[in-house]
Amino acid sequence: MKIPRAGLLALNPEQRQAAEQIHGPVLILAGAGTGKTRVITTRIAWMLANDIQARHILAVTFTNKAASEMRERVATMVDQEEAKLLTISTFHSLCVRILRESIEKLGYKKTFSIYTQSDQLGLIKKIIVRKAGKEENLDPKMAQMLISRAKNRGIPVSESEDALISEVFRAYQAELKVLNAVDFDDLLILAVRVLEQSDEARAFWRRRYRYIMVDEFQDTNRLQMDLLRLLVGDDQHICVVGDDDQSIYGWRGAEVANILEFERFFSNPKVVKLEENYRSTNAVLSLANSLIRHNRNRREKTLRSSKGDGEMPRILAMPDAETEADAIADEILTATRIKNRPYEEFAVLFRMNTQSRLLEEAMRRREIPYRIIGGQSFFERREVKDLLAYLSMFLNQDDDVSLLRVINSPPRGIGDATVTAATEFSIEKNISVYEALEDLEFLSLLSSKSQGAVARFTRFVSGYRDSALTDSVNYGAMTEALLKELNYTDHLRKTCKDPEEASQREKNVRELIESMYHHQGRRPEKGLRGFLDSVALMQDREKEDENPAPGVSLITMHAAKGLEFHTVYIVGVEEGVLPHTRSVEEGTRDEERRLLYVGITRAMRQLTITWCRARRRYGEPLPCYPSSFLKEMAPEWMLQEDFEVLAKKPATEEVAKDYFARMREMLGSK
């Protein structure tokens, strides 16, 4: 009881109001940097102090990272044992939890596999080839996007515009069911369906979660809203926290309407606005406010802070992206050397991942440590995916995608011809590929050499299957045995160009196994299945509880949401990049504006926005122009400069002093 009181006292009046309102629908409009996480965690503590049972509280986030952060923050405020009983989870893991319990009501098997984006893409590619041959130039990524969009909107197949895509869609969905697999969208769709169709399931889950909180509510899509409405009981204890100005996932189906028209879904909510910003200077906030004002259709908010005006944000024109990267890297190097500032205080934000390459090179040349957030996820690496596919195949024998991935990697004499034959046989007989491989009729079609190879493979798989299916299996040790049997290290050395790559991949394998032991130790009850589930849902680029590498952050504006840095550079703010050409075409300029707004509000004290006069595209140089957003922002809160002019200007006294100080330090440190 003491602790939550103290927690409440640390809040401003609006925050406190938000935290104390624990009954009925509540909408908290939390501007950037207004202490929203603190409000949520205090609110949870307050609920517990008011004798609401921990097991009845559910907090939903979008990312694993947000969930674990919240878990940690709550743990510092409340009793440890109670904290363990709280459910703090992402939408997707919540759905997995519901489905592992109740999916059989929908005629699915409980052992279903979860297909990640890349599994999904692989399957779609295969179906396109099968349905359309290669003549049809149907982009699999495009198909994937359309399918996902249709699924999220709940549009039946026939209504999709394109006939071919709708055929692919139908085939894809049927195939998933045969494979006993679900994709990310299915997790939500099926969870909603279970709750809709089964009174028993709905009652069960409503009884379980009586108080629900949702973070980053502006990012919820239709399905997530459906899920919430089904989960929220008659007493309507739901509290959502979000900021419509930071809604940047519209392209993934997020509906700003969920927050803009919250009253439509839950009547008479208590609405609290948080506008006191604890992160940035007034200069940064004024710039941000002046930009976001240009969006229509939003809940009016004006951020303010008591930090003073601070340093003037700069808008810097650069000749090209190479110079841009070099100039920023130089400046960071100087600041760290002279002012002794840690690299962690700096971040460079960009619109597209491809922009990170030049920055990385610039950092590397100067030996500036950096971390790229985003990029290829650990679990998407080839060697990691391979091993996970083996495990998934052991667990779900209908999982053809995993089987086909590993059937000849490492090579074991089962070639394309055999694989194609097995696939065709399985389709014809309506059985899984694995069953086809065991089928005597199928085997009789093969040469005796292939027969031997296939028989060796099925014997190998069945050798692991039984132990994989045992709940208490030590899967870390099992995987190590598997590695040895596969001679996987040799395989890596053979298939990698240079030994350096091979050793990096070996390291990744090692790390995967470590994370298995780790998971085994922490959640022993969940078994191998639980491990694979959490891995599939870990699209998060940072691995579980990995201590982040120190250094300058190189990060997309999307991935930067929720983070803050003393000094922020936003690069490539050009018409066509931000706003991106495609967004302009699609009529989503407002969302691009919000994206820049998110970028700006990451800065605590120093902000620099740069744009280039030229940029390479497909290797060709292309002239560029400053983003129209730059003209929308308050000129009195920005310093507009041209890097080329600046570079030629004779050094001012202070700059010269800095320079000599830097030289001295560099010489002295050697």
Add this chain to the structure above:
DNA sequence: ATGTACCTCTTTTTT
């Protein structure tokens, strides 16, 4: 069955 050389096409953001 495996490896290599070209050729294509690409660029948004990701739970």
Add this chain to the structure above:
DNA sequence: AGAGGTACAT
């Protein structure tokens, strides 16, 4: 400029 896929050679 780079990745990924295809065609062809070994």
